[in-house]
Amino acid sequence: MNKIDRSQVEAELKKFVGADVYIHSEATSFVFVRNFKVNVTHAFIAGDGPYRAAFRFDGHGWLRMEALTHAEVDGNGRLLLAGFDDRGRMNVALHVGKEPFPE
Amino acid sequence: MNKNKKLLAVFAHPDDESFICGGTLAKYAAEGADITLVSATRGEMGRRMGNPPYLNRETIPAARESELQEACKCLGIRRLIFFDIRDKTVEFQDEESLIGRIEALIHEIDPDVVLTFHEKLGGHPDHCAIGKAATAAFRRAGRGSLYFISFGDSMEYPERYGYTRKDIFKIDIQAHLKSKLASFRAHRCQTEIDESIWRPDKEALSRFGRYEYFIQGSPAVKGQPHDNLFPA
Numbered sequence: 001m002n003k004i005d006r007s008q009v010e011a012e013l014k015k016f017v018g019a020d021v022y023i024h025s026e027a028t029s030f031v032f033v034r035n036f037k038v039n040v041t042h043a044f045i046a047g048d049g050p051y052r053a054a055f056r057f058d059g060h061g062w063l064r065m066e067a068l069t070h071a072e073v074d075g076n077g078r079l080l081l082a083g084f085d086d087r088g089r090m091n092v093a094l095h096v097g098k099e100p101f102p103e
Numbered sequence: 104m105n106k107n108k109k110l111l112a113v114f115a116h117p118d119d120e121s122f123i124c125g126g127t128l129a130k131y132a133a134e135g136a137d138i139t140l141v142s143a144t145r146g147e148m149g150r151r152m153g154n155p156p157y158l159n160r161e162t163i164p165a166a167r168e169s170e171l172q173e174a175c176k177c178l179g180i181r182r183l184i185f186f187d188i189r190d191k192t193v194e195f196q197d198e199e200s201l202i203g204r205i206e207a208l209i210h211e212i213d214p215d216v217v218l219t220f221h222e223k224l225g226g227h228p229d230h231c232a233i234g235k236a237a238t239a240a241f242r243r244a245g246r247g248s249l250y251f252i253s254f255g256d257s258m259e260y261p262e263r264y265g266y267t268r269k270d271i272f273k274i275d276i277q278a279h280l281k282s283k284l285a286s287f288r289a290h291r292c293q294t295e296i297d298e299s300i301w302r303p304d305k306e307a308l309s310r311f312g313r314y315e316y317f318i319q320g321s322p323a324v325k326g327q328p329h330d331n332l333f334p335a
Contacts, residue, residue: 001152001159024160028150032191072159080159087296088154095160102161103189 001070001082004051009071012079013043013053016096023055024095025063032093035100038063050083053094065094108136108333111214112180113205113237114252115193115229116146117171118293121286124218124252125178126276127315127332129283132179136333139182139212141205142171143233146293148190154295163292170290177285184208194232201233205240209247216332217241221251221318224264238320249320250332258316272317272329280311 020039026032038057046052047066054064067083074080078097084090095101110131114120120128120140132138147164158166168185175183186204188196209217219241220226220234234251241249250272257264258271276283284307287300294300299310317332324334 001156026148026160028148032148070156070159074159074161078161080161082152082156082159084152084156088152088156089150089296090152090156090160091150093160102164 001072001080001084004049004069004071004081006045006047006049006051009051009053009079009081010045012071012073013045013096016040016055016079016098017043019098021096021098022100023063024093024101025065026093027065028090028092034103037100040096053081063094065092067092068094108216109212109214110136110138110216110218110332111141111208111212112138112218113141113143113233114218114220115143115227115233116149116190117142117167117174118146118290119220119230119252120171120180121174121178121283121290123254124315124317125174125283125286126279126311127274127317128180129178129279129286130274130276131332132181133279133282137182138178138180139184139208139214140175140180141184141186141208143186143188143193144190144229145171145185146190149293151293151296153292158292166292167290170292174286174289177282177289179282191229193229196232198236198239201236202239202243205237206243209240209244214247215334217247217249217320218252218317218332219249219320221253221320224251224253224318226254241321247321248324248332248334250317251320253316253318256312256314256316258318261318266318269329270319272319272332274315274317274332275313275330276311276315277313280308283311284308
């Protein structure tokens, strides 16, 4: 995982606009949702670090997450965003891919 | 001493075996016991991702699997079985089929000792769920001795948990602390946050207690001393 470069992540997020995507979203100590499928219509990143990211989907949906610090595009073209504390513990994760993530 | 003895440990996450009872497992392995470990999950939903973080949700399952394999080598655990349940979802699995899988293993291995989590004192929903299923499987199989693992030296004071001293087995692991430390270090992404583990051995070892404690989960064999999980 690398520290988020906002413009780079923004460009990666835009690649999913107009596509059906699978999302893994978690607030680590509280909730996770794995493999919900939506059609992304808008994608955003905001903030100066830590960052906020949001998707508009299916004409009526929002997903917004904050406290994102790190990003990686993995070998399968999936965008993996995560937020870690200063000791490497995950607070949040937001993963987007065009295929389902392993269950 | 414990040659030809068999032990089955049924836990929830990679590192449960090392962090909670690694000294005892190392001791019995060193004495010749054949140990099988079940890890219900790969711990893939854990918070710790290395320090600084080098893992993500998609890479952590394989990393923790290989860390656990390494920890098994450190402790002398010969056989490792994953149940392939997603971390944090053990309590939502079909309980009958979970019990059935564990009971089948008990029949196959015929262990003298089964270790698992206490279904109420497990401390994490996955721990309690796998402990409950393993306890039910043990009762159905109707053989061997069952013990519940416990955290630190909490069972020095069993009355606080509704137990008495005679329910508690206290294992001296002094001679096996080096193996326990090696197993902690094998779980690198989980222990990097804990600086003391990575200090020179002598200092790192000083943080470990001399004993690990177990709650009796089945009637003890008459006259069985409480410093050995294996009945004579």
